[in-house]
Amino acid sequence: MKAVIHYGVSGINGISIQNVKKDKPKPGNVQVRIKAAGLNHRDLFLMKERKEDLDKPVIPGSDGAGIVEAVGDGVQHIQVGDEVIINPTLNWMHASNVPENLEILGIPTDGTFAESAIIPAENVEKKPSFLSWEEAGVLPLAALTAFRALFTRGQVRKGEHVLIPGIGGGVATYALTMAKAIGAKVTVTSRSEEKLKHALEMGADNAIYSNSDWNKSLKGELVDLIIDSIGPAVFPKFLSVLRPGGRIVQFGRTTGDQVEISLSLFFRNQFSFLATSMGSKEEFKDMLHFIEEHRIRPVIDQVYPLDKAVQAFKRMEEGNQFGNICLKI
Amino acid sequence: MKAVIHYGVSGINGISIQNVKKDKPKPGNVQVRIKAAGLNHRDLFLMKERKEDLDKPVIPGSDGAGIVEAVGDGVQHIQVGDEVIINPTLNWMHASNVPENLEILGIPTDGTFAESAIIPAENVEKKPSFLSWEEAGVLPLAALTAFRALFTRGQVRKGEHVLIPGIGGGVATYALTMAKAIGAKVTVTSRSEEKLKHALEMGADNAIYSNSDWNKSLKGELVDLIIDSIGPAVFPKFLSVLRPGGRIVQFGRTTGDQVEISLSLFFRNQFSFLATSMGSKEEFKDMLHFIEEHRIRPVIDQVYPLDKAVQAFKRMEEGNQFGNICLKI
Incomplete structure (x- = not known):
């Protein structure tokens, strides 16, 4: 063969x-x-x-x-x-x-x-x-990773605001589509105007430049959940746009390995930092049902x-x- | 008055x-x-x-x-x-x-x-x-903090192994008693022999010195959940004793504010880092029911x-x- x-x-x-x-x-x-x-x-x-x-x-x-x-x-x-x-x-x-x-x-x-x-x-x-x-x-791989990140780990709910930095990759794109399917609001970031445009066409509510002032770009609105694969280059920005009780789900690290966490800032806001990778057979089957139900391609x-x-x-x-x-x- | x-x-x-x-x-x-x-x-x-x-x-x-x-x-x-x-x-x-x-x-x-x-x-x-x-x-304050840390945030289950560094403080002591009440296994750490003895009398399964080699002290057994208030001085030790999918719930930081997280290590093990502080009215009432049911004093x-x-x-x-x-x- x-x-x-x-x-x-x-x-x-x-x-x-x-x-x-x-x-x-x-x-x-x-x-x-x-x-x-x-x-x-x-x-x-x-x-x-x-x-x-x-x-x-x-x-x-x-x-x-x-x-x-x-x-x-x-x-x-x-x-x-x-x-x-x-x-x-x-x-x-x-x-x-x-x-x-x-x-x-x-x-x-x-x-x-x-x-x-x-x-x-x-x-x-x-x-x-x-x-x-x-x-x-x-x-399989990207949809499974996005499904576990968004639902099992991120526990996203209808009406919540999800931020997806670095739109364009497979997992991020599924995360956008799946979050929209359950009625979440989605903001994406990218350095590329092309990718931001594409994400808006796919249903993103808001598309902002990765190197912009996110608080300004979001007009001060806080987000509930961040699904990230970029890591250190944007991590410090997360903490100023995440609402108290907000969650960061990390499935990649394209810009390095180490991030610093200020414990006092984390307590004050009761943040959750949740690492995720791939998913189980149980989640794979749930993901297939989900994409079938919502006709996600x-x-x-x-x-x-x-x-x-x-x-x-x-x-x-x-x-x-x-x-x-x-x-x- | x-x-x-x-x-x-x-x-x-x-x-x-x-x-x-x-x-x-x-x-x-x-x-x-x-x-x-x-x-x-x-x-x-x-x-x-x-x-x-x-x-x-x-x-x-x-x-x-x-x-x-x-x-x-x-x-x-x-x-x-x-x-x-x-x-x-x-x-x-x-x-x-x-x-x-x-x-x-x-x-x-x-x-x-x-x-x-x-x-x-x-x-x-x-x-x-x-x-x-x-x-x-x-x-109130300590029991409420321990209850939210252990149950709402840590999602502890019967049979899981909970590690509580720095036993002796109010919250840590409630966490020990509450975890034992639902049938979890509890290991505590302290620098004080007196406090370790006291924790064993209160039902801890295992009491180890804070400055020991935790992997050796635990005989290689991994833990499911860490309830911590010490922070930077012991944080690096957590990552070698926590099982894949394990959770760290942080309610204090007596040894400093900054901790470093290696994203690759967090992914590989799919750890959760969950900051917590106090609790809601809902959790306060649940906590009172819990201590009444289990006669926790x-x-x-x-x-x-x-x-x-x-x-x-x-x-x-x-x-x-x-x-x-x-x-x-």
């Missing part, structure tokens, strides 16, 4: 398209003929981290959807021919039982950027029929054939996409 | 016992003949912060219990002669609606260290009959007459008390 292989050089230049041997699914696993797969910053990040001499060839890719073509022993409720969507979070069943070592499909084990992938049976769910293959293929930025995986990753590296980049296989 | 007055000099030396004019309760307020009142670190802290020349004479004191001796216009459900316990948190009704400016009875407005105090009617509740006057007088360290308020505060300043210091009036 044809697969994207990462090997030899760290980063995008380590990518090649190769023919590799197709395995058979072990007990408890299923083999999925991948129809479409989605790129994530995680793939890019981990390819950069890989050591040229030490790491074995690997098939990247956490997101995907396709048709079951073989099932391993002991697998129930899933049959050859089922159309499925893949949950990339391994070994995590319930929302509150966070696993000690969160494992995600893809690097360091083989993932979805191939004509066929072997996946634990508990990690596939029925593909929502209203989604195209491309839409289902790019949905991913925003597809561009679709590339498997052979053009390098170009697809270059697009992601440039950072100009709005929504998800898809590999059609 | 006789009252503790703070004026002229910052700190304990500004305290004198004086005869002051007794006011009448305004509409919506009640006048309570105070039978007993409890000291809090808050009183000490605010007396130190007061400016000699600028601040007016004030009656300190947030905690108290007594008998209603007059009611203002418009007050329902409360009558002269009712035995009441005072909720020191002003203008906060529901747990999730954290007020913009949390106001607490006592400095800067007149509080409970007097023969009589005027209190908003919504801030008095029926005194639990199983408590003595001294017990009811010292209970405050630990009284020592009782002083009103005239000996300075000695009482000296005892608190020395930091050797275990449990609450009471003024009997």
Whole structure:
């Protein structure tokens, strides 16, 4: 089968398209003929981290959807021919039982950027029929992360004001759409006028420049919940726009690792700082119900054939996409 | 009436016992003949912060219990002669609606260290009959703070492992007793052998030195919830003993104001950092039901007459008390 292989050089230049041997699914696993797969910053990040001499060839890719073509022993409720969507979070069943070592499909084990992938049976769910293959293929990781961030962790409620700094990435875009679906008010920030415009078209109530004075831009209105992936560069701004009792849910850190918290400021306002990553099987199923109920579709930025995986990753590296980049296989 | 007055000099030396004019309760307020009142670190802290020349004479004191001796216009459900316990948190009704400016009875407005105090009617509740006057007088602030920290914010469940650094203070002691009442496992830390022994007698499962290697002392067992008031001096230790998905609830900061958070460490473990302070009327009532159901009594360290308020505060300043210091009036 044809697969994207990462090997030899760290980063995008380590990518090649190769023919590799197709395995058979072990007990408890299923083999999925991948129809479409989605790129994530995680793939890019981990390819950069890989050591040229030490790491074995690997098939990247956490997101995907396709048709079951073989099932391993002991697998129930899933049959050859089922159309499925893949949950990339391994070994995590319930929302509150966070696993000690969160494992995600893809690097360091083989993932979805191939004509066929072997996946634990508990990690596939029925593909929502209203989604195209491309839409289902790019949905999982970002939509799951946004769902857990917004609902399980952020406990967002109708009528609340949600601030989403750095709109444009997959998770942030789902967070915008999902928050609007339940009747929250959403303000987004970006450095790009293009992205702010796009977010307004998608239903954002308010779009402000990341480097503006947020209090002024919000006309002094305080927000209830911040869903952030930027981190240190904007963190200090959060504390002046968050209402007492407000929550910060952090799912990324594109501008660094360390933030300082003033305990007295946190007490006085009884803030909550909630870190989140991916989600459980329980939340993945809830997320699929939610997007089906609210007819939420991913925003597809561009679709590339498997052979053009390098170009697809270059697009992601440039950072100009709005929504998800898809590999059609 | 006789009252503790703070004026002229910052700190304990500004305290004198004086005869002051007794006011009448305004509409919506009640006048309570105070039978007993409890000291809090808050009183000490605010007396130190007061400016000699600028601040007016004030009656300190947030905690108290007594008998209603007059009611203002418009007050329902409360009558002269009712035995009441005072909720020191002003203008906060529901747990999730954290007020913009949390106001607490006592400095800067007149509080409970007097023969009589005027209190908003919504801030008095029926005194639990199983408590003595001294017990009811010292209970409110610390028990309310512990209740909100442990249940509303920390969401503690039966069977979970709770770590309480710096046992000995009022809130920490209630947190220990309340956590044990619902069947949680509790480990406490202290620098004092005496306090560790005392905590074990009160039902702590495990008592370790604050400056020990916590991982070793806990034999590698991870905890679910940390209820802390120490802050920077122990904060870095939290991150190595907290299980993935664990919560830190912070209600104080005796060792400084700034803590550093590594976002990658927080994500990887999906920690929650939850600041808390006092509690709402709703939580005050729930707390009273809880202590009545579980027959939780405050630990009284020592009782002083009103005239000996300075000695009482000296005892608190020395930091050797275990449990609450009471003024009997």
